[in-house]
Amino acid sequence: MTLAFDALLAVALVLLADAALRQRRTSEAVVQFMVFGLITALAWIRVDAPDLALTEAAIGSGVTGALLLAALRRIGSEIPPSSRVSWWIRLPVEAGCLALGGLLSWTLWTAWPETSGLAAAAHQELPRSGGTNPVTAVVLNYRAWDTLLEMAVLWVAALCAFALRDRSPAALPDPAGPVLRYYLARMMPLFGLTIVYLVWVGARAPGGAFPAGALLGGIGVLLLLGPQPPRLALGSRTTRFLLAVGTANFLFVALAMLGHGELLEYPVAQAKAWILLIEFGCTVSIGLSFTVLFAGCAGHLHGEPEG
Amino acid sequence: MIPAEIAVPLPVVLPLLAALGFGLARPHPGVARAAMLLLALSPAPLLRLVLQRGPVQADLGGWGPPLGIRLDADGVTVLFLLFHSVVAGVVGWVAAGEDEAPSATERSRLFWPLLAVAWAALNALVLSRDLFNLYVSLELISLAGVGLILLTGTAAAARAAIDYLLLALVGGLLYLLGVGFAYAAADSLDLAQVTSALVPGPLAETALVFLLIGLCIKSALFPVHTWLPPAHANARAPVSALLSGLVVTGAYIVVLRLWASGFRALAPSLLPDLLAGLGALGIVWGGWMAWRQERLKRILAYSTVSQTGYLFLVYGLGGAEAGPAAGVWAGTIALALGHGLSKAAAFLAAGMLAARAGSDRLDALRGSVLTQPVAVGLFALAAANLMGLPPGLGFLGKWLLFKAAFAQGQWALFSALLLGTVLAVMYLVRPLERMLCGSAPKPDEAGFREGALAALPVLGLALLPFIVSWWLSGPDSLLHVGSVLPALPEGGVP
Amino acid sequence: MNSALLFSLAGVWIAVIGLRGVLLEIDLLRRILAAGVLGTGIFLVLVAMARRMPEGPPDPVPHGMVLTGLVVSVSAIGLLLGLMGRLRDLEEDER
Amino acid sequence: MTPWQWVGTILVWLGVLFFASTAIGLLRFPDTLCRLHAIAKADNPGLGCVVVGLALLQDNPLDAGKLVLVWGVALFASATSAFGLARRIRRARASGGQEQTS
Numbered sequence: 001m002t003l004a005f006d007a008l009l010a011v012a013l014v015l016l017a018d019a020a021l022r023q024r025r026t027s028e029a030v031v032q033f034m035v036f037g038l039i040t041a042l043a044w045i046r047v048d049a050p051d052l053a054l055t056e057a058a059i060g061s062g063v064t065g066a067l068l069l070a071a072l073r074r075i076g077s078e079i080p081p082s083s084r085v086s087w088w089i090r091l092p093v094e095a096g097c098l099a100l101g102g103l104l105s106w107t108l109w110t111a112w113p114e115t116s117g118l119a120a121a122a123h124q125e126l127p128r129s130g131g132t133n134p135v136t137a138v139v140l141n142y143r144a145w146d147t148l149l150e151m152a153v154l155w156v157a158a159l160c161a162f163a164l165r166d167r168s169p170a171a172l173p174d175p176a177g178p179v180l181r182y183y184l185a186r187m188m189p190l191f192g193l194t195i196v197y198l199v200w201v202g203a204r205a206p207g208g209a210f211p212a213g214a215l216l217g218g219i220g221v222l223l224l225l226g227p228q229p230p231r232l233a234l235g236s237r238t239t240r241f242l243l244a245v246g247t248a249n250f251l252f253v254a255l256a257m258l259g260h261g262e263l264l265e266y267p268v269a270q271a272k273a274w275i276l277l278i279e280f281g282c283t284v285s286i287g288l289s290f291t292v293l294f295a296g297c298a299g300h301l302h303g304e305p306e307g
Numbered sequence: 308m309i310p311a312e313i314a315v316p317l318p319v320v321l322p323l324l325a326a327l328g329f330g331l332a333r334p335h336p337g338v339a340r341a342a343m344l345l346l347a348l349s350p351a352p353l354l355r356l357v358l359q360r361g362p363v364q365a366d367l368g369g370w371g372p373p374l375g376i377r378l379d380a381d382g383v384t385v386l387f388l389l390f391h392s393v394v395a396g397v398v399g400w401v402a403a404g405e406d407e408a409p410s411a412t413e414r415s416r417l418f419w420p421l422l423a424v425a426w427a428a429l430n431a432l433v434l435s436r437d438l439f440n441l442y443v444s445l446e447l448i449s450l451a452g453v454g455l456i457l458l459t460g461t462a463a464a465a466r467a468a469i470d471y472l473l474l475a476l477v478g479g480l481l482y483l484l485g486v487g488f489a490y491a492a493a494d495s496l497d498l499a500q501v502t503s504a505l506v507p508g509p510l511a512e513t514a515l516v517f518l519l520i521g522l523c524i525k526s527a528l529f530p531v532h533t534w535l536p537p538a539h540a541n542a543r544a545p546v547s548a549l550l551s552g553l554v555v556t557g558a559y560i561v562v563l564r565l566w567a568s569g570f571r572a573l574a575p576s577l578l579p580d581l582l583a584g585l586g587a588l589g590i591v592w593g594g595w596m597a598w599r600q601e602r603l604k605r606i607l608a609y610s611t612v613s614q615t616g617y618l619f620l621v622y623g624l625g626g627a628e629a630g631p632a633a634g635v636w637a638g639t640i641a642l643a644l645g646h647g648l649s650k651a652a653a654f655l656a657a658g659m660l661a662a663r664a665g666s667d668r669l670d671a672l673r674g675s676v677l678t679q680p681v682a683v684g685l686f687a688l689a690a691a692n693l694m695g696l697p698p699g700l701g702f703l704g705k706w707l708l709f710k711a712a713f714a715q716g717q718w719a720l721f722s723a724l725l726l727g728t729v730l731a732v733m734y735l736v737r738p739l740e741r742m743l744c745g746s747a748p749k750p751d752e753a754g755f756r757e758g759a760l761a762a763l764p765v766l767g768l769a770l771l772p773f774i775v776s777w778w779l780s781g782p783d784s785l786l787h788v789g790s791v792l793p794a795l796p797e798g799g800v801p
Numbered sequence: 802m803n804s805a806l807l808f809s810l811a812g813v814w815i816a817v818i819g820l821r822g823v824l825l826e827i828d829l830l831r832r833i834l835a836a837g838v839l840g841t842g843i844f845l846v847l848v849a850m851a852r853r854m855p856e857g858p859p860d861p862v863p864h865g866m867v868l869t870g871l872v873v874s875v876s877a878i879g880l881l882l883g884l885m886g887r888l889r890d891l892e893e894d895e896r
Numbered sequence: 897m898t899p900w901q902w903v904g905t906i907l908v909w910l911g912v913l914f915f916a917s918t919a920i921g922l923l924r925f926p927d928t929l930c931r932l933h934a935i936a937k938a939d940n941p942g943l944g945c946v947v948v949g950l951a952l953l954q955d956n957p958l959d960a961g962k963l964v965l966v967w968g969v970a971l972f973a974s975a976t977s978a979f980g981l982a983r984r985i986r987r988a989r990a991s992g993g994q995e996q997t998s
Contacts, residue, residue: 002804003803003804003807006804006807006808007807010807010808010810010811011811013811013815013845014811014814014815014818017815017818017819017838017841017842018818020834020838021818021819021822021826021831021834021835021838026828026830026831029830029831029834030830030834033834033837033838036838036841037841040841040845043808043811043845044845044848046804046808047804047805047808047848047849047851047852047859048852048858048859049848049851049852049859049864049867051864051868052844052848052864052867052868052871055868055871056844056871059871059872059875060841060871060875063875063879064837064875064878064879067875067878067879067882068830068833068834068882070882071830071882071883071885071886072830074886074889075830075885075886075889085825085827089825090825093821093824093825094821094825097817097820097821097824098817100817100820101813101814101817103513104513104813104817105810105813105814106509107488107509107510107513108806108809108810108813109806109810110509111492111508111509111510112806112853113491113492113510113850113853114853114854115491115494115853115854116494116853116854116857116860117490117491117494117851117853117860117862117863118373118374118494118495118860118861118862119854119857119858119859119860119861119862120857121373121374122374122860122861122862123858125370125374134858134861134864135861135864135865135868137861138861138862138864138865139865139868139869141368141370142368142370142374142375142862142865143368143375143376143439143440143862143865144367144368145367145368145376145440146376146439146440146443146865146866146869147869149428149431149440149443149444149447150443150869150872150873152323152326152424152427152428152447153443153446153447153450153872153873153876154872154876155330155424156420156421156424156447156450156451156454156876157450157876157877157879157880159330159417159420159421159454160417160421160450160453160454160457160880161879161880161883162417163417163454163457163458163460164457164883164884164886164887173984177983179975179976179979179980180976180980183972183973183976186972187969187972190969210868210871210872234416234417237331240330240331241331243330244327244330244331247323247327248327251320251323251324251327254320255320258312258313261312261369262312262365262366262367262368262369263312263313263316263320263365263367263368264367264368264369265367265368265369266368286872289876290875290879293876293879293880293883294879296879296880296882296883297879297882297883297886298886299886299887299890374862439866439869442870443869443873446873446877449877450876450877450880453880457884461891462888462891462892462894462895465884465887465888465891466888468884469829469881469884469885469888472877472880472881472884473823473832473833473836473881475877476836476840476874476877476878476881477820477823477836477839479873479874479877480836480839480840480843480870480874481843483843483847483866483870484816484843484846484847486866487843487846487847487850487863487866490850490862490863490866491850491853496862
């Protein structure tokens with residue numbers, strides 16, 4: 001029964017991906033892509049990856065969708081359906097892709113690895129990692145170096161978005177005026193509580209800095225769309241500081257550990273506290289970076305102040 | 308002495324700290340210069356450790372493989388860290404001079420953090436021995452590279468940045484698929500553990516093929532090189548110097564490490580010849596296109612495609628410890644280093660020439676030796692090594708490859724090497740001839756003195772390939788410290 | 802046949818569809834969408850392979866890899882989309 | 897199964913029915929305002945039935961409370977976004993412009 005459901009879901013995913021890329025109108029393609037992302041989150045639940053399902057729904061579908069819609073609005077939705085590539089390029093590419101898919105499927109089918117990876121090792125060291133959620137342990141303890149560099153990637157992306165700014169920023173629509181203002185005012189406490197809760201719960205259950213940061217980014221987008229959009233400018237010291245704080249805080253914690261061991265080697269008793277500190281810093285930067293990327297897509301970043 | 312757990316990550320941590328600092332406040336040119344010096348010295352403690360103790364490791368987080376990430380510094384790693392220090396340091400030094408100019412724009416605020424991040428990521432790339440961590444480092448390099456290209460602010464630069472970023476994204480994702488297969492087959496991401504655990508079979512082969520496809524896109528191997536020329540030709544000169552000199556080599560180093568650490572035993576028999584064949588095609592195609600360009604920076608950009616091709620010949624030449632293939636690994640590393648140093652110097656010289664002439668079109672540079680003898684001299688020096696004149700690193704590398712191809716009777720590769728050398732002479736002599744001949748406006752004394760001072764570090768960059776080649780070929784050079792690559796044969800250097 | 806294999810096969814074909822789109826589409830926005838589809842497919846392969854033993858807890862290491870990969874690819878996609886708009890502005894200025 | 901669980905299961909299925917009718921409405925209704933009406937049917941009674949049904953199936957009253965909170969938050973958000981969409985459409989119609997769905 002569950003296998004039948006999974007099979008249905010798997011087939012639906014492939015069809016949705018194909019449909020998203022085949023839509024004639026670009027705006028419909030974008031919406032289809034977002035639907036595809038949401039349904040993918042369902043597949044990740046089915047393979048026991050709730051952390052990823054949460055992040056995919058928030059970032060893969062939510063943030064990416066917002067970025068796509070913003071870009072679409074800026075360039076206008078009247079893009080004509082792409083003209084066809086001539087057949088002598090098209091045919092080999094199609095055949096090559098088909099062969100590639102066949103080959104990969106055959107490899108997986110015949111050589112499906114029967115080992116369990118590092119699951120046992122990761123769970124065995126869990127008591128020394130400062131939490132009970134193995135994914136958080138991987139991301140912020142065992143392989144924290146990856147995440148530090150990843151935060152740098154996000155920081156660089158936000159900086160690059162500022163390099164795109166040139167003209168006076170375009171005005172964003174104020175779609176819901178007073179109602180949106182009311183909504184934001186009433187919901188803000190709940191949003192704040194949810195963000196803190198998501199970071200907090202990450203140590204033992206699905207959550208952590210990335211879904212929380214995506215939520216913060218969503219709030220940023222709503223504020224941008226609202227009646228009094230905040231000024232995002234590289235000239236602002238606050239903006240520069242908040243963009244960098246996630247990476248900087250992470251790096252300082254990493255360096256602080258050198259006192260007693262290797263870089264990033266938290267003492268077992270304090271591991272949870274250090275990880276939380278890192279995550280709160282990251283959440284702020286992730287949220288602001290997503291907001292900046294959205295503003296960059298919408299053409300809404302400010303320049304340096306005069307003088 | 309600084310302990311290993313500090314010395315090993317220091318070349319990454321220090322540039323990253325500097326980047327964050329630069330991101331918060333735009334550095335004064337003097338501060339930027341001091342910072343460049345400091346960052347260039349960041350591998351020094353590690354160099355001392357490695358020379359005294361041999362290879363050193365740092366297990367980040369204290370976990371160690373397979374659960375944690377290990378940084379590992381052997382002789383080749385330190386050699387590349389020093390290489391990054393020299394090139395990025397000089398690039399930063401020259402750029403600090405440009406920042407003093409009144410034309411420095413708002414975008415120059417972004418140059419410093421991006422330069423330092425790219426530097427940190429390149430150092431992270433050569434230190435890391437973890438397949439997935441390599442992916443993150445590669446993506447960080449790509450994004451910083453895109454940002455640096457964007458600083459030009461023109462439509463051509465934006466178009467080039469889009470092509471570069473899209474291909475880098477796709478290349479990175481394909482590499483990631485390879486990582487997934489390798490992990491599934493070996494239950495580890497640590498390079499040494501993966502190569503010892505993998506058994507030849509469909510999983511290992513698929514993993515290797517996808518890792519290679521991703522890396523080849525990022526290092527601009529022949530059919531997937533199309534992103535490189537516009538990207539490198541449309542950036543500011545210091546940025547082009549950094550991208551062509553270091554970034555392309557960065558992705559290539561990962562290929563070399565994968566191959567040398569044991570992946571070559573898993574490769575399907577066709578693969579080495581395929582890589583070498585594409586390399587040979589790249590040499591010829593890049594050289595031919597370089598010859599046909601009318602702009603100096605485009606010539607240099609296509610030259611990078613050609614010179615990257617050389618680095619892939621090694622896979623078709625075997626690379627055994629002794630016998631006919633001896634020395635090809637060392638030769639390839641010599642070529643990579645020599646190309647990076649000289650190409651950076653050539654781009655910086657081209658930047659000086661173009662700034663004065665108002666354009667980098669060959670016609671505009673006619674007779675520029677009279678107005679800018681220093682810049683033309685620097686360009687000529689860099690060109691000499693790129694052509695492979697002795698006793699530079701380019702010569703050393705090509706000589707070793709020639710010898711191996713000859714000894715193995717690999718005539719196709721041999722003729723590609725030959726053709727590439729001829730083409731290099733052709734495409735480099737062409738701009739030189741324009742610069743040296745023709746009349747020009749009267750020379751300008753003040754400009755000359757100014758230019759000479761700024762050019763001093765670039766002169767070091769251009770001369771280094773000729774100095775280092777003696778030292779690199781010695782038996783006690785860094786190349787041999789705990790490296791998986793076979794050593795240079797005795798008397799291998801003419 | 803188990804669910805993990807099923808989803809990893811789906812992931813392969815989603816990735817292939819994305820790759821085909823990147824190679825064959827001309828419109829930039831569609832190529833970016835296709836790159837997004839390619840990424841999702843590859844992430845699905847990785848996560849499905851983390852569940853290759855039906856018993857016991859899943860392997861958290863690929864989960865961590867995908868978490869990082871997701872953020873990296875969203876950063877790149879966000880930058881690409883911003884660049885696309887900027888390029889159009891610049892091209893209008895040129896005209 | 898206890899009677900409460902029966903009620904819960906039936907409510908979840910009822911919610912699914914609302915969602916199905918929403919899907920049909922989205923596909924069949926002629927213009928955006930009508931489609932908005934269809935979406936509201938999924939958010940309000942549809943999600944409500946599912947949430948109340950699931951809440952009845954929970955053992956822990958705290959979890960049940962969280963589920964109901966989800967419904968409240970979703971209602972608030974859907975009301976706000978529906979207003980934004982509708983206002984945009986009305987303005988577009990007032991200026992005689994083409995209706996935009998994006």
